[in-house]
Amino acid sequence: MRAYGLTLATFFLATFALGAQAKALGKNDRYVCSWGSDIAAGAQQSKLSGVTLYSARKKLQVRKFPKPWMRMTAMGITEQTYNSQSRLKPTAIKQTYYEQCVQHAVAQR
Structure with missing residues (x-):
């Protein structure tokens, strides 16, 4: 079985490697990636x-966020999600976002 040009074994190896990278990240990086993936999902x-995007943004406007930067970041993630042509299920979006966030955080180190 092939998904996006990867064999199933390669996919599992990549997932395992990302899990190891996530553990190497600090608690704050893992929290931010998890939070962002929840917003994207x-x-x-x-x-x-x-x-509608308008309604989704209105919900974010009234939502309480623990940190000041979160509201605008959530708005950006939401807008990018709406602009995407993706029809993937929210769980797939959540996993993809988290994996890419972890890769980015590791690359920044």
Whole structure:
């Protein structure tokens, strides 16, 4: 079975390697990646459910965030998700976002 040009074995090896990288990251980096992946998954769920970008943004405006930077970051993630042509399920979006965030954080080190 091939998915995006990768064999299933390669996919599992890559997933295992990302898990090891995630453990090497600090607690804050893992938290930020997890939080962002939750925002992306929620935005994808809203998009697939027919919620407009305007409505999704309004919900974020009234939501309480623990850190000041989170509101604008959530807006950006939501807008990018809505602009994407992707029809993947929210769980796939969450996993993809988290994996790419971890890769980015590791590359920044």
